[in-house]
Amino acid sequence: MGERGRDRSRGRPLPLGWDEEAVPADLGASTSRPVPGPGGDGEAASAPASHGWSRLSRRSRRLIALGAVLVLVGGLLIALPRLLGAATGPEQVTREFLQAVVDGDLETVRAHTQDARGVSTAALTAEVLTGAEDRLDSFEIRHVAVEAGTATVTAALRTGTESREGTFTLTSSEVGAFSPTVWELAPVALPELQIDLTPGVQEIEIEGVTLPVEDLLMNREEHAPRIAVQLLPGTYDISVPQVTPWTEVPQRALEVPAAFEKSEISVHDLQLVLADDARAEVQRQADAMLEDCAASTSSIPEGCPFAAWGTQEDTPGTWTLTSSPRIESLPIAAFLWTLQGAGTAEFTPAGDAEPIEVPFTVSGTAAISGQGALQVSVPAEDSEHYGYCTDAENGYITGVVVLEEPGQDFSSECA
Structure with a gap:
């Protein structure tokens, strides 16, 4: 027990994982060792090429490993946003639009509505929509097809009176290399209600909401005025305001189909009688x-x-x-x-x-x-x-x- 401190072997550093071989016992010696020659005479020979990594300095090896880590992180920065962007793909974008129609979120609906020349959006208001019956109340995404940056989404649309399919088109765009793919809904067409009016009529009522004819005219010929408005799916009461005791207020209940496409609903008999x-x-x-x-x-x-x-x-x-x-x-x-x-x-x-x-x-x-x-x-x-x-x-x-x-x-x- 008393001699344990006298016969001590020289300490050696533990392997750090960077070397393929252990560090030599002699800290002052070179890291290269003689390799017996072919004749076994003990002469030094060159180390095999497979040991080239061990000849690099510790600093070089660390720099190489750090570079590999940075490449991996960079790849993740590019890939992850695209993977996460799948949550807002064409199906989700279409779903959000249809849900806005169900909820009466007219701000979202208007943002995706196609502009139609000569057709007014004045009837796309909460007051008009609240009074309508048989509105779109549910939907189901049936099919999604994606090809070359374009997507087609087919959905089943249900109102209180009918069920039909609607097709929506979306296109993709890339904001930048580090941003997810963005899907945009192509402008959606809405049914158009076109009404022939008696010349001189200045107002109409849709679900009790009075609208000036001047703001809705698509045909300004005095002998045959015609107005046109866009409406969401539903059944609407449309009339001309009472103007004199000698006349009756004509009233029509018009059904606008659950079709998000350009279609015309013509009314010819909404005139003072x-x-x-x-x-x-x-x-x-x-x-x-x-x-x-x-x-x-x-x-x-x-x-x-x-x-x-x-x-x-x-x-x-x-x-x-x-x-x-x-x-x-x-x-x-x-x-x-x-x-x-x-x-x-x-x-x-x-x-x-x-x-x-x-x-x-x-x-x-x-x-x-x-x-x-x-x-x-x-x-x-x-x-x-x-x-x-x-x-x-x-x-x-x-x-x-x-x-x-x-x-x-x-x-x-x-x-």
Whole structure:
């Protein structure tokens, strides 16, 4: 025990993992060792090439290892963002858009909506969408196809009344080498509602929300104005505001299909119509006119819709209405309608002559004046002219005045 400190072998460093061979016992000696020659005479020979790594200095080996680590880290910096970017691939982008439609997130919807020339987005509001029924309530991604930077996503779309498939196109782009691939949804087309209006109508209502016609016009021809708006899938109530007691508010329930593609839904009958009281008044005045005509004893009564043209002028006789016409009205402008109805009369010449059957047509006009009165003209004049009364503040038409001649001053009729 007392001699343990005397016979000690010289200490050697532990291998650090950088050398393929142990460090020599003699710290002061060279790291190269003699290798016996072929003859076994002990002469030094060159070390094999496989030991070249061991000849590098410790500093060089560490620099090489550090470089390899940096290459690996750089590869990860490039690859990881692209791998992580898969979470926002074409399926997810499409899913986010459709979910925005379901949720009524109109800001997101508008960001992806395709602009259509002459078609307004004024109806894409929360107020309009909230009142709609049978909106898109669910969807399911069915298929995703990716090729050469373009993706096509097919989804099943369901509303309260139908189920159909929709197809969406996306394109990819790369912001930079260290950024993930970005998928963008191609602009999405929405169905277009196109409505023919009576000339002079200034407003329409969609789900109770009033919209100025001036902002929605796609055709500004005065004789045939047409508006166009984009709408999301759903069923909408559309009408023209009530403007006078003599008119009825036409209302239509229109279904916009669950189709994210360009399609046109045309409406031709959203026009002001005469109310029951107005139609009754028109019929009353037409019947009174026909009664006066039937009281005539002339074969060609003046100012009447019927005449026995096969007789000599002023042939005496009697008239009988065998079929009274039912007067129908057709809007031709705001507060102005044409009137028409077909009937039959008989003229019996004085004496023993046979009765003559005379089919006839009643035509006329009905107008609502600037003072709110219903004016009926039956039969219609050969040439009639009209003037519009307008609101001094907003320019809206408030009535029509029947003129005796063009250029006539009718301002007093609008007061």
